[in-house]
Amino acid sequence: MNTKKIISIVSVVIVTGLIIYGYLLYRDIFSGNTKFTEKETYVLIPTGSDYDQVKQIMANYVEDMKRFETVAQKKAYPERVEKAGRFLIKKGMNSNEIVNALRQNVPVDLAFNNQERVEDLAGRIGMQIEADSLSLLESFKDKAFLEENGFTEDNVLCMFIPNSYEFFWNTKATKFRERMAKEYRKFWTDDRLAKAKALNLTPIEVSILASIVHKETVKKDERPKVAGVYLNRLAKGMKLEADPTVIYAVKLKSGDFTQVIKRVLNKDLATDSPYNMYMYEGLPPGPIAMPDITAIDAVLNPEKHNYIYFCASVTNFGYHEFAVTAAQHEVNRQKYVAWINGQGIKR
Numbered sequence: 001m002n003t004k005k006i007i008s009i010v011s012v013v014i015v016t017g018l019i020i021y022g023y024l025l026y027r028d029i030f031s032g033n034t035k036f037t038e039k040e041t042y043v044l045i046p047t048g049s050d051y052d053q054v055k056q057i058m059a060n061y062v063e064d065m066k067r068f069e070t071v072a073q074k075k076a077y078p079e080r081v082e083k084a085g086r087f088l089i090k091k092g093m094n095s096n097e098i099v100n101a102l103r104q105n106v107p108v109d110l111a112f113n114n115q116e117r118v119e120d121l122a123g124r125i126g127m128q129i130e131a132d133s134l135s136l137l138e139s140f141k142d143k144a145f146l147e148e149n150g151f152t153e154d155n156v157l158c159m160f161i162p163n164s165y166e167f168f169w170n171t172k173a174t175k176f177r178e179r180m181a182k183e184y185r186k187f188w189t190d191d192r193l194a195k196a197k198a199l200n201l202t203p204i205e206v207s208i209l210a211s212i213v214h215k216e217t218v219k220k221d222e223r224p225k226v227a228g229v230y231l232n233r234l235a236k237g238m239k240l241e242a243d244p245t246v247i248y249a250v251k252l253k254s255g256d257f258t259q260v261i262k263r264v265l266n267k268d269l270a271t272d273s274p275y276n277m278y279m280y281e282g283l284p285p286g287p288i289a290m291p292d293i294t295a296i297d298a299v300l301n302p303e304k305h306n307y308i309y310f311c312a313s314v315t316n317f318g319y320h321e322f323a324v325t326a327a328q329h330e331v332n333r334q335k336y337v338a339w340i341n342g343q344g345i346k347r
Contacts, residue, residue, distance in 0.1 A: 032092040035063040040090040042106065047130060047170050051078040054102070061089055062098065071095035077102070084130070086169035108169050113162035115290045116248070116257055118153075121160060131173040139173040149181050151204070154286035158207035159184045162292045187293075195300040199231065206299050211287035212277075214295035215244035219318055223298035229307050229322065231299075238308070240277040248288040249273035263345050314339040 043061060045054060051072075055065065062068045072078055077099050085105030089098060110128045115121040118140055119133075126133035139145065141153050151159055160180055167176065188203050196206045213227050230240055243264045249271045251257045261268075269276070275284040307322040309329035314336055323329040 031067075031094055033063050033067055033095045033098065034061060034089065034091055034093055036061055036089075036091065038091065040088060043087045043089055043102070044130075044169060045081075045084045045087065045102070047084040049081060049084060051081055054081055058098075062095075068095045068098060072099050075099050084170040105168055105170070107166045109164055110167045111162075111164040112160065113290060113292055115157070115160075116251075116288070118157045120257070121157065121290065125176065128169075129167055129176065130170045131176060135173040136176065139177045145177065149184075152286070155204050155208065157287050157290055158204050160290060161187045162290055192297075192300055199300070199302075201299075205283055207291055207296060208283050208287050210291035210295040210299045211289045212240065212242045212244055213298055214291040215247075215289050216242065217318075217320065220294045220298075222319055223295055224301055224303040225305065225307070225322065226310065226320070227295075227298045228302040228305050229310055231302050232306070232308055234282075236308070237281070239279075239281050240283070242277050245275050245277040245284055245288055246271065248284075249276040261347060263340060263347055265347075312336050 041061065043057060045057060049057075055069070058068060059065055072095075075096075083103075083105055086108060087102050087104060088106045089101055093101065108128055110125070112121060112124050115124060119137060122133040122137040122140065125131070125136055140156055146152060146156060149159065161183055163183075165179070165183070167179070171179075193203065196203055199206070201209070209227070209230060212230065213223050216226050217223055230242070233240055246264050246268050247261045250261065250268050251259060252275060253271055253273060269278045272279065274280055275286075275288060277284060305322075306324050309323040309326065309332075310320040311323075311329060311332040313319045313321045321332040321335075323332055
């Protein structure tokens with residue numbers, strides 16, 4: 001065999017090898033390599049994960065791990081697993097796109113509202129970010145943090161303004177609370193602070209009263225009117241006598257916040273608790289729920305009137321009947337008692 005033929009054969013072999021290598025490389029890099037059925041999914045990489053742990057996680061989403069690892073090696077991913085977090089993986093992504101996606105931490109649209117206690121809030125947040133409920137609760141109740149920001153364990157729930165916030169999934173508990181403290185200060189604008197001062201209330205006291213208004217009525221358009229009643233009572237030195245505070249006191253004493261109480265009984269009014277505003281004057285030591293922004297603004301912008309009493313309406317359900325005198329209130333109350341008895345509601 002002459003030299004030219006040898007060179008020709010070798011060249012063909014080399015070219016063929018390069019073609020095969022190129023095809024395999026192309027396949028490894030650019031052909032789809034996912035195995036989930038959804039259009040897209042989020043992959044959670046915990047803080048402190050190394051490459052081996054990432055591989056274990058990705059095995060749930062990647063069809064061919066060898067192809068994934070080949071590309072990861074070429075892109076130097078194993079030597080520097082950049083970050084923990086939440087990463088968006090789309091169906092049909094190739095290995096190159098998957099590795100690139102693991103470098104793009106996607107924020108969580110975190111939301112919370114209607115939490116009755118700070119413990120409930122910690123549980124709600126713990127379902128949305130990496131920090132667990134225990135670490136979150138501990139950070140919320142940290143004495144140094146509370147003192148620095150002017151809160152107590154009783155009223156720290158006032159700091160959390162219900163809204164939707166953008167957080168990275170791997171946000172630490174302490175970082176979360178610091179952001180919430182910042183959002184609280186941002187919420188209390190000069191205008192809101194001035195309105196609170198005009199009512200002779202602190203921002204925390206406004207939120208505590210707003211929590212009662214929030215629980216008293218779900219009708220946002222009625223909240224300024226209800227707030228006006230409670231502010232009138234405070235101005236006259238009367239007890240608030242708010243049923244939602246009694247319900248909270250009963251739940252707090254029993255330790256069971258899952259129970260549903262639709263009717264306040266006479267025995268409930270005797271519950272000895274600083275949250276029972278039939279028993280004690282002024283405001284409770286903390287909110288009985290997380291008030292939403294409409295309830296807070298209702299207290300800051302109350303309807304001006306002379307009403308002192310109100311009772312659930314039996315003709316305009318969801319709303320209340322308001323009264324200036326105790327006599328008129330008793331008429332309204334008897335209508336409600338007759339209706340609730342007729343419904344067979346005993347608790």
